[in-house]
Amino acid sequence: MTLPYSRDRFCCFTTGQDLQNLFDCHRRAFAPYGGVPMSIVYDRTKTVVRRHVAPGEAVPLHPEAVGFVGHDDFDIDEPAAYRPTGKGRVKRQVLIVRDRVLAGRAFSSTE
16 A cells, blocks of 8 residues: 555555455554545455446445445545556555565465
């Protein structure tokens, strides 16, 4: 996760990709700031988006994601399909972690 204005980055490792893990990581990322951003851009991830739709159509969100958003009071911003410029630096952070943090290392646990 990257905050767009400050470019502060947050990364955590989990054993799953479900909504519980995703939003637990959100809470951990924003704890030092004492709040959450007004909106978060998701890269059309299956844990947030129910199904992919054609460009210009409303993106259907999972009810659990909508509930989390309502609890923490932020908006979900879904970039349009096939518009990589709307994603900011999301993909770049994945490459940095994979190539500079994980490359050549072996781990026995997430701790």
